[in-house]
Amino acid sequence: MINFQYARPNEVADAVRQIAADPRARFIAGGTNLLDLMKSDVEQPSRLIDISRLPLKSVEETPDGGLRIGALVPNTDLAYHPLVESRYPLLASAIMAGASQQLRNMASTGGNLMQRTRCYYFYDIATPCNKREPGSGCSAIEGLNRMHAILGTSESCIAVYPSDMSIALAALEATVRVMGPGGERTMAFADFHRLPGDTPERDNNLEPNEIITAIELPPQGFAKNHSYLKIRDRLSYAFALVSVAAALEMDGEAVKEARLALGGVAHKPWRVEAAEAALAGQPANEASFAKAADIVLSGAKGFEHNAFKIDLARRAIIRTLTQAANGTPQSQSSKKIR
């Protein structure tokens, strides 16, 4: 780790001013990802702007019946928040599927959105990586790409975005509130993260001088019919090979409205509205689910070691939608067989 300067603003506006003043400065909230990246020399900030004292730590109901989650609310507090548990259990479930107690205690809501990929090559400064060093090449395309993307890849980058929480937020159609020098703006969740294209160094559409202040959830929480399924190599504390967030509004035996987002398969939470539309009004059965899965995965492209993800994702989508339709969400606890 290299030496750096340290500052601790108390106001959002002050934080924005400080980040704008130094292109090599970084915000630090929970720091769980940033410190790790600094220890690997992937991040070498000149200055850390500690935002942990900014007043962005509350969870409040919005006038329209939704929820506004401050950017600095720790993941643990969010997962256990009574309003999240009761009205947005899909979100609570996804958070509990990720990380560990200690990490969730430190990690913030906004920071979770800002998580960087855990691509082996991104972390290994001895190897080329377009995300870390634009123009240096991608080691994963021809390399060990078992954990990598099958959707939305580019010739520059096939990294996946690692968050579990964001997959649920995508399915729930959250919005992201950000503050910049010019004031506050709102982004749809789908617009927040980017596909790699030829600028994989940019994970998202946040401007360098902006800060996330809050995540807002619409009133519809799909509390009755939802599931978050995460397929991984061990039962806990492992990134997803494939994860699926499914949320359904049922009308008897039929699907009235569907939301479907995938993790572990792309550079951003993967959502295909056509697949959701195709489910609307259809009977909640395997045939409908398989059809939706095929739409989601149309255009999927496997690489040498991850082609399995296409079929695995298809099966996982069907399974998750089945769980959601039956009202039997995947449990993130009691994984241990006792």
Next chain:
Amino acid sequence: MNHTPADQPQPAPTADAPRNGYTINGKLYFAEPQPGQCLRTFLRERGVFGVKKGCDQGDCGACTVWLDGTPVHSCLMPAFRAAGREVTTVEGLAPPDGSLHPVQQAFLGAQAFQCSFCTAGMMMTCAALTDAQKEDMPQALKGNLCRCTGYRAIADAMHGRAEIAEDIAGEACGASVPSPLAHAIVTGEARYTMDVAMEGMLHLKVLRSPHAHARIRAIGRDRAMAVPGVAAIFTWEDVPRRLYSTATHEDHLVDPDDSYMLDNVVRFAGQRVAAVVAETEAAAEAACRLLEVEYEILPAVFDPVAAMAPGAPRIHDERGEERGNIYADIHGEIGSVAEGFASADAVHEMTYSTSRVQHVHLETHGSIAWQGEDGRVHIRTSTQAPFIAKQKLCHLFGLRPSDVHVFTERVGGGFGGKQEMISEDLCLLAALKTGRPVQWEFTREEQFIGATTRHQMTTRVKLGARRDGTLTAIELHVVSNTGAYGGHASETLGASLGGPMTAYRCPNKKAAGYAVYTNMVPGGGFRGYGSSQTAFAIECAIDELARLLGIDPFAMRRKNMILPGDWIESAWNDPSDVDFGSYGLDQCLDFVEGALAKGGGLPKPEGEEWAEGTGVALAMLECGPPTEHRSGAQMRLLPDGSYHLAVGSTEMGNGSITSHRQIAASLLSARADRIAIVNADTDLAPYDTGTFASTGTVVAGQAVRMAAEAMRDSILGFARRHTGADCRLDDNAVICGNERVGLAELYAIGTRAGHHFEAKRKSYLSLRSVAFNVQGIRLAVHRATGEIRILHSVHGADIGRLINPMQCRGQIEGSIAMGIGWALTEQMVYDAEGRMVNPALRNYRIPSYADVPPTEVFFADTYDRIGPLGAKSQGECAINPVAPAIANALADATGVRFPHLPLLPDRIFAKLAPHA
């Protein structure tokens, strides 16, 4: 390390005091963290050594502390963020009145630790859990990894189940008495290798090769030397040019002398290239980056079969053309397998393979070396074999044995990984050259790329049997990838062709094995030691053959398993020194079959997409290695009437200091806590080959038994002469006739009379007994997505008399957890250039709490006539039947045989039909 006043607790701040005070366990410190310093190292620099480093990346939880009462990874917390906040570590967990926190008490009561390196962090997480969170321990403990226990004892602690037995005079053996260090462990006072601050300490870091095979043309060191704080740089030109093997065995000829401390040829990616010592770790690291190495890249080969082919790149040129890259090959045949297969009604032949895995002892390798005021050199290190390490250091540096002192403090796990000298040498080199103490602690990444691994083996098995199941022929062909260096290569190869084949009676057996050099990270000793690899192949094959014949897997095994009185042989005719000291394989099989039939564990998850299956596998172990192994123990009666016991063997979480005390206490009719034990110290204890090959009980324990008996005879002999009556020991006294003489009094009388209350004995391993383990598994596999859930795990162990039942169970459970990791979750991934791409605990996945089911453990009722007080070996063999039992259960559930480990979801789901 410089102890500035800022390292000490300070009085309460005055109004004009600087703002960044740090409250650590209620004491206020004023100190400025170094730029970029994390809280973990900041705390340790203040002497708070209960905060451990397992990964330094937020994956393992060993460094967990509380920040204002909330558990966090101190390795991921910038130290400056703790300013003005309350930091609590394990040292601050207990209330000030000297009692223990309830969680400490619970961990003590359940002895919820083995090597205990994870314990402080584990307790800090557990002590912050709400009652609701305690209901879901798999979720609550996601962030704390334990490699030793298999988590059951930790679950027991959290459920308030206490296991420890009372320490009663004369009844120590067979009782679950606690570790002598239990209190120190739960309070964080137990000291591990790196838990010490020394004046003037230098830090060593190593530059490792990015290339799998290269010649070093030049190393430019000017830029590196210019880094402030750098004291010295060492390359291959600066080290004694002496060949040796990093592997440790009593017989130095069983491992090839094929390594230099630093070499001008690197043969695997991760090999040491140069070492830098500097005032700080950061400076040493920075200097390593600035070394300018000019490599001449050489052709590399990673696959052992390719390495055997003519024209393959040669890993060790000097070995001569005719040997090529084959380091060792072993061949043997008894009877005629050709005739055996000709007379078979069914033949199964298949190639099975097992993967390279790492030990992941939570304490990484590390050493501290210094020159003492006594003119000798001292090496404090994390090793399973301090005495052999000393011999090797004498050899490398031309030192007299009397000038070298090697010792361990508490060792945080080994599992065979520390049967290796890979950190001591460079620390000693640097200490000798600089005259200052030097420490080197491996990073977690270095453990993966620069330490040893389990040998990857590919095994072709061919089995033939008659219609009634009687085996007619067994043929094995094993190729072992030993990597760039040959330590343990021939011994693991020999073991691979031993126990797993010996376990079955069959008149015709044939074996061929090859240990082959490649440009991979070297193989080494690893719990199970070669036998695990072929036990997987043979136990899967036995099931397949049974399936062909329509015979039940248990019946197939009973039909063919070795029985008392059988000639114990693998595939060669040489007589061995192995005999049946006892036999309980039959009991183990009966138990496992019965327990699986009875049910228990969890029901199959709901839904027809979950398929269920059961599997069994057995394993046989020859107790102790075929190579020479010896140990010594020494006892003294002390003036206060208590005892001193010195044993050479290392305690690394295997529990030997506990069981050795019990053996001695039992023979001296004393309470265990009357015996103070020192161990694994070349100055303070008699010679011991090392704690490996399951010898802690059968060799070192045997030495303790002999020394304790001699101690007893010495006391009773003097007492009889003194009193003229028949005497017996009773805890802290001798009873002679009607008279009770305290041992302190007897000591005073005897010493005045010139009697020496001392004894020393040595043991040597031969005869060797046999031990057995049987694993049963019921599992469910999801047909659509390939996830495996172990529903029921049962294990029968025939390990003779249990010196400490609680510890024995812990060793078995830890082995099972490690077997589950090998079978299901662990995988070292290499790119085309031979570089490991996942050298971190988040990407190399050892089982977490959620992955390990509880196991019903059964112990066969046997008493061994060879081992000490009826005990047999038990530290390793329990792992051997685990992976094949899982694979057999998976085959039973799906009808598909998966012959290659690990059984990851993506490897299996595609072969499963989503619907039954």
